[in-house]
Amino acid sequence: MIDDENSILTDFLKFVRSMRVVNGIGTMTFLGGNTVSDEIIESMKYVSDIFINMQDFSRIAGEYIARRLGVEAAYITAGAAAGTVLGLASLLSLKTGARYIKDIIEEGRKMVVAVQRPHKTEFRDLIYMAGPGIIEFGDEGYVSEQSLEETIKKHGKNILAVLHYELDPMDGALPLESVIRIAHSYNVPVIVDAAAEIPPKGNLTRYLKMGSDLVLYSGGKMLGGLSNSGLMVGRKDIIMMAQSLGPFSEENGPDGTRVFIGRPMKISKEIIVATVAAVERFLTFNDEDWLRKQRSMADNIAKMISDIDQEMTVRVVDPGWNHPRPVAIPRVEISFENGMSADEVCSRLKNFRVPIYTYSLDGKLYLNPQCLKEDDVPIIIDGLSSIVRAEKGETRWRN
């Protein structure tokens, strides 16, 4: 049907392709997350025409991944964000015995999750979805070990966990090693949000090996799976509880059948095989080679941009913590000497004939090569050239 030149679906699909943008930011959910390989699509076909017991299937897929990664336990989720909520709900259930949605939220409301003050990420508010409040520790520019200890002592058994956003190399933050050591000395579990921290590849097991209790990854970023997938790895008891509160869990009781908190975080059988395939592929992925290619792509782009106009100073830099993650990937940094604002250039590029997404930080414009294809490069050069020309008054800016 899709081959039918005259079908309405074909028209729609062609139209959708015409909406495509150049992604110079990275594996951003709002731009579609990532692109997936044919192998991922193929793997999905293996289960697309069968029925299967999803509770068993999701469990054995998690066990398979755990074995392949050499970790205690793993579970496929509907993304790192879903994993955050399901992970916290699982800890709540382990701690209080609450299982039903209402009980988890009510027990959760009596508790807090500690987050160090500099870790003000856009994902922090997800904590509220499991019920707990957020308690900050430390100061904006410096977080002491003492501040975590005092927070844990003050909140006693009402402290559910420390949620650590992996944002290295952030200055002044309390490093994960210290967080784990202190939290564990008071029996407080540590959850690590490492959604976009690969590559390097070793980061897929690193935080768990360091001793944290649960680590969350996105399946749809560098892991190469679908955007609405994720992986949690961690302590077996937490993972088992996550399964029992997960999307495929139901319980028959006197009041009828009940679902659990994971139900709105449903994944499909296709997502499960795609995530297994993504992990498998990632294990054979040569990240050092890939990072070298990223650097050489960044170098080439930088060279081409600096040829456009002398009023742009272009360098390839290793990004700081506040850039789109992962920071292992080098970036093209453009400074404008003619008074053009990077914010303005960034928003004009989005209005180019093929929308070009870049990002600006501290008055500079940045490009991340991560999601760029070879044929995106001439479009970027075109876009930047026309903005510079327009600025010089040689041509008018056209949308």
Ligand SMILES: *Cc1c(COP(=O)(O)O)cnc(C)c1O
């Ligand atoms: C992307 C991201 C998330 C959300 O992950 P999803 O897999 O899209 O749900 C959470 N935390 C951080 C730090 C992220 O970068």
